[in-house]
Amino acid sequence: MITGGDTDEAVRQTDFDALSSRLSCFLKGYTPEDRLLGALVPLLVHYQVAGCGSEFKRFALARRLRSQFFNVLPANIGDVAAVAQLDRAVVAAKTGRFTPLKPPLINRGTYLRTTAISRTVEQFVARHRHAGKVQVVSLGAGSDTRAFGVVAQNANVHYYELDFEQTARLKKLAILSSEQLSACVGAPALPPAELPRTAAQIAAVDPTLHTDRYHLVPCDLRGLTPERALHTVPGLERLDGAVPTLVVSECCLCYLSQDDSDNVVRFWRRSLDDGEFVVYEPLGGSDQPQTAGDAGRQPNRFGEVMVKNLICRGIEMPTLLVYGTVAAQIERFRRLLDTDTQHRCDVWCKDMKWVYDHEVDDAELERISRLEMLDELEELNLINSHYCLVVARWQPQPLALAQCT
Template sequence: MEPPSFHPCDEAVISTNDDASNCKRSAVKLGYWKDDYIAHFVRNPDRKAPEINRGYYARVKGIEMCIEKFFKVSGVRANVSQEENVRNKTGDKCQIVNLGCGFDTLYWRLREAGHMVTNFVELDFPNVTSRKCYQIKRNKVLLEKIHVEDGEVRLSPTDLHSTNYHIVGVDLRNIEEVALKLQQSEIDYSVPTIFLAECVLVYIEPQNCHNLLKWFAANFKTAAFVNYEQVNMNDRFGEVMLTNLRQRGCSLAGVDSCVSLDAQISRFLQCNWHGARAWDMVQIYHSIPASERARTERIEMLDEAELLVQLFQHYCISIAWIGDLFQDIEIT
């Protein structure tokens, strides 16, 4: 099969990384959550509307809650040094594969929290990974976190490989290239693996997306997939969101899987994942501890409380699983 060629709308999709990173930096700067690393990728963010800041807080917090539950099931301990984790090849095994990673700082935040995974692999367009590699290479704070005693950090213009952290430039529509890049990143298909995707699958043509999800399901023995994405896109508010994105050049090729929570679940079941669940962000937000919600709600007053509810109703988190390990996980 001939690999997909670069599509004109890919540039618009790539630019969404800058938008998302800017929004996260805006919220972090105001104190919605702690992230000492995002400032190395986004220097001077534009201040965003309170609804956007709180929406991104719910997004980041929701994904963190998923990961924490997966870690608990996988037996990944906190407060483990990187050197100890590398030596301990018989326990605490868990991999994270971050699809369309952009400038996400999850690896560094997990390191700071003392969570060590066996392997952490980030994939995105080479145009994005080259910028991320450049920032890591020139920043001691970022670089020292991925360096292990007696370990080597190998850098190319688009890829970075260390003992347990890898960034690779790849087109997710090209399965052979994805397989090669994962091999270069020393992925272990027998180890429990968490896939992460934030507004990624919606930009991939349905057949290419199905091929990717089916390939993961066929090759990984035990896996979970955490997907943050649009939902309820067939109502009036969703149509306005679609129009705004299309005006920016984003085609949302996979929007058919974003019409409902059931459609989100069906996407995974049709691709041979063993099970799936989905929640809109209203449910996710209210699953955050009340004291933590109260803290963030004091940061700034909402301009339009109804707008935040509408935004929450049009984004969701879905999880899917392969094998028995992750099948009983509930988020809300």
């Protein structure tokens, strides 16, 4: 169960792990559309380092993060003007065929995860193209760049990003330090003279950011319970429970206890009249009889190894084995969402091997196959079979249909 500041900090740091993987994916050419990473990554690193209290800690952290991000960051991380944009020549040099970035297995998995979720978001927006207003809520959004493109390209989308206070503060500062990022969300960039420079100044920054259609909200998800009214959550006062809303959880709910994660799902079910979840998380397996969708998965072994690896980092995934199969995920969301006869509830879940085999077209497979050699196809299939994508939707039923059920 997630308790205590140390555990929270360990979970927060997984965001930089994911960011490093997405940068590797971009540099290798898997996700050329994710070019805003070039503006976001150096600024997040700058404020993470500048927020350290001691010079020694700043030096050590800068050295570690420079290595974690493949040495594409400028030498002077402490100068915000110098890190406002990755140098294009340095980035170009890092895209060489033999540049050591993340292993091909990681790149391919990150590509699949990123594009599968983005495709689901795009499909949601397309279905409501002519709606007056729709909303996307990203839980544990962290360093995600998806909001920038969605908000800039869709005038009817209102985007909410929720995360820990410290994470939200870093992202807000990165946005306000970049004319490119701030323009995407409709926020005025701050002049360099107004940006915080010391750890104390950074810590004093209000982490909340609201524009007409983008909202960055510091929020501890453990406080979202089904008894709580939506408008009582600080930062969510503008969110309208009556309009179509997509809630995104990309490896977020899995870090909560079972009770807390169930409560978060129930909170959104009660708060939204027309809602949808897209959830990406690992499948740890189960000793229970397997369904066709779980065929070939070795019960528990993968989950046990992952649990041990996470413990070494001070992290837990309490529901990894509880909701460890496709069948368990479907049962979970049906139980939590299908709660009355006035709404229709539909739940789909597929492991990422199925997504890779059926939702990536031949031309795209050929394109990514040319980017780098991947010999471990069997291992890729095994890993993909232990992650899943859940799409769960609830909508008001016509009155006559509701009365017949």
